Amino acid sequence: MYDIEGLLLNVLILAFFLLFVPLLLKRNIKSSSKNQTKWIFIVSTSLAIITCISFPINYSEGFYYDLRFVAQIIGGLYGGVPASIVLWVVTVAYRSFFGGLGAYSTFIISTLILILTIFCPFKFHQVSIKKKLMIGALFSIITSVSLIVVTIIMFDLVVINFADVVHFILQLCSSVVIIYILEIIRETSFINKRIIKAEKMEVVSHLASSISHEVRNPLAVVRGFLQMMQQTDLPIEKRKDFLNISLSEIDRANDIIRNYLTFAKPSPENIEVLNIKEEMQRAIEIITPLANMNCVEIQTNITQLFVIGESQLLQQCLLNITKNCIEAMPDSGKLFVKTIEKNGELLIEIIDTGKGMTQEQLSRLGEPYYTTKGREGTGLGMMAVMKIIELMNGRLHVKSKLNQGTKFEIYLPLEVSEEVAATLEK
Ligand code: ADP
Ligand code: MG
DSSP states (O other): OBBBHHHHHHHHHHHHIIHHHHHHHHHHOOSSSSHHHHHHHHHHHHHHHHHHHHHHHHHHSSSSEEEEHHHHHHHHHHHHHHHHHHHHHHHHHHTTTTTTTTHHHHHHHHHHHHHHTTTTTSSSGGGGGGHHHHHHHHHHHHHHHHHHHHHHHTTTOSOOOOOHHHHHHHHHHHHHHHHHHHHHHHHHHHHHHHHHHHHHHHHHHEEEEEEHHHHHHHHHHHHHHHHHTTOOOOOOOHHHHHHHHHHHHHHHHHHHHHHHHHHSSSSOOOEEEEEEHHHHHHHHHHHHHHHHHHHHEEEEEEEOOOOOOHHHHEEEEEEHHHHHHHTSSSOOEEEEEEEEEETTEEEEEEEEEEEEOOOHHHHHHHTTOOOGGGGOOOOOOOHHHHHHHTTTOOOOEEETTTTEEEEEEEEEBBBOOOHHHHHOOO
């Protein structure tokens, strides 16, 4: 008979430590450094090896096998040289603790994996998924074959038994499946990041035209005044007035461009305490040119509150929503922006008096590529919004009535820390 329980337990151990833990890391620890994630991965893989050795698969002939080498191979390939060394030490040290002939064969095979992963001729992180799967499969086959050869020599057995064959297949399959799932996890998080970036570029290019329009006005005013000042008989008082107006117009143009650039330029990921009042005002300043073009009046009622997050992402979220609202009011309308504290949470309300949505449209909001704007739309704006709110541990509620308007409610956890108190005192 064959030990199904032991087998399932080993597979579960690998799935937990090699798949679930990295997945949890990717989803929850956004701000942690690369180094930190790497070490958590190494520790998790070490635990996988220790647990695998502690709960081996017991074959009827009295042989014990487990999937420790799968963990060592995958950990070494993904974690690089430090991981390879740590995992080798863990495997050899923990196995020799139990003694027996198996400790010698473990030492030989484990050292072989150490050499294979360190001197792997490919840069594992840079090759395609197909190559990664092939490298994983190859390493697993080399390990299994060497293990068989080593046991034959050590135990003086010439026949390859059933357990060896099962172990061979099991090791191969689990290596390939785990590498494949790990790659899917990496790819998904990579695609999510790319979509948010791509959508931002789209918004940036849309806003650019309204902004350049808005900058041209002050320039025209300044030009007009400068032309008038060419007249030599202008009284000194008038000259002063003209100069003052010109200067303030130049400042206004400068402000518009500066605000736009803080949003447009890529930012390094940095999470900080955000002053909602400042953030909202900046977003409104950026969107105002677009509102002016559509004759949309913006009304605000904003309180000073603090949340934790990344300024650029929050800006992107606010701009995507307000841009949609303004686009829903192509010829005039009103946009209300309010922030209040509600049940210990921050509530941002963004309300338009635009075309609104049907129940069907509302239910599809946030679906990738869902747009009713044809070539003008990307259908990625609301998706990015939802992603960003999720990242900030918030919630989004949308209510809409056809031909009457739409209301966006964003709930975000408030930050009430000493840091905030310090900022307030300043
Ligand atoms: P896009 O703006 O590129 O179309 P979005 O993801 O930003 O993509 O929006 C998806 C769709 O949701 C829009 O095409 C529109 O039909 C609808 N929508 C979003 N916001 C509003 C709004 N404030 N009023 C009416 N419809 C909206
Ligand atoms: Mg949009």
